Amino acid sequence: MAQRDTDKGTAARTIPAAAQASASKERLRLWLRLLKSTRRVESQLRENLRIEFNSTLPRFDVLAALARYQDGLKMSALSGVLRVSNGNVTGIVDRLTQEGLVVRMQVPGDRRAMLVRLTDKGREVFAAQAEAHERWIDDLLGGFTLEEARSFSDRFETITNLDEEGGQ
């Protein structure tokens, strides 16, 4: 026992290396947990969108981006908002156009640029999806209290803030 106490004292004073190793392990564990969590939520969102709206995450993302820009977005800007690795914005916009949810318009003064904008129907459809999406997230993240959600959001800004330095 005395020995352990001594060890503890010494450890406390000299531990930096060990504590550092342990911090990096915990951060790695947190990272793997975050990855697993976001995938789990995304896969549920994907399934819900398919079942309830016969839609997909990339389609949802395109509609969400357009809903934020009343005046429309250029195709190039739209590509930027799409989730990593979901590629085909053109195909998605083609389908949404056929379904009457978006329209393409010529950019005045720029013959080659096209703006994409939500139609009234598109706005309506997206409103329903956005409401459902918020409900799903509320459910999937229901294990967090309001206070936790708020404080975690704030703390996680430390990660995304790195972003602003680099541009993106």
Add this chain to the structure above:
Amino acid sequence: MAQRDTDKGTAARTIPAAAQASASKERLRLWLRLLKSTRRVESQLRENLRIEFNSTLPRFDVLAALARYQDGLKMSALSGVLRVSNGNVTGIVDRLTQEGLVVRMQVPGDRRAMLVRLTDKGREVFAAQAEAHERWIDDLLGGFTLEEARSFSDRFETITNLDEEGGQ
């Protein structure tokens, strides 16, 4: 909305509607923050793997999976561990084989099944990458103290636990 209150059970009985709306907003904000954070970290990992190891995340994931299974993994099991939407396991394994990092072996007693296993060189290369990966994560998540990382990991289990119910 009334329906939702009922669904939510205890919480709904004691928490006013306004607070609930606000909780769902905070959970949505947390979700968007998590998405942004994981993408930010993944994109940095992608860049680091490319620059320091001339490699990619899917390749890293394949090596990591194989490192966990000394006896090798079937191609089908390997597909399962790959990140969403990165597809081509066969192509990745082909390249890793050419580079001498993995070998394919016949499964005894099953002519059609192939096992993939790390070579000694593969094990060495992955060890270096895994060490760098832990260092990068330690850096990217450096805004979290050891205690935060630990407690966040624990709390985020509430999300991934949903997983276990559904199988996956």
